[in-house]
Amino acid sequence: MADAMTGKGAERDPMRSTPAVAPSTTGAERDEGTRVRGTTPGGVTAKATPLFPHDESDKFELQLQHAVAGFVDGPRAAVEEADRVLEELTARFTEAVTQRRRTLRGAWQSADRAEGGPESSTDTEQLRLALRDYRELAERLLHG
Known part of the structure; x- marks a missing residue:
């Protein structure tokens, strides 16, 4: 190709x-x-795998839609609500990425501890898969 x-x-x-x-x-x-x-x-x-469960994503979307819908009747209150939604979403997003990193790190570090000897082809394959997963997560973060 x-x-x-x-x-x-x-x-x-x-x-x-x-x-x-x-x-x-x-x-x-x-x-x-x-x-x-x-x-x-x-x-x-x-x-x-999505970072958030589907129902949690839906909750954030509904909260933001509620803020947008309320703009005509109360512009300041709508913007304040949107700010709170984004603050909560950002905090939750940070928690989700941190947990995903912890999971990825645990997978390849536990393989290191289990072997104790020189790298085998199995170790190299596990590391290749871990690197692929790190790259996938980074690409998702960079390209949304």
């Missing part, structure tokens, strides 16, 4: 099980505007 931007053949990306291609077609596709889908090692498309 040729890269449309450089004309070169597809190169192997060590963190993906599929060849790397042009940035617009990396295997990560937008789904519903915020969720990212990626390709699993078997080539099956899978949705990324």
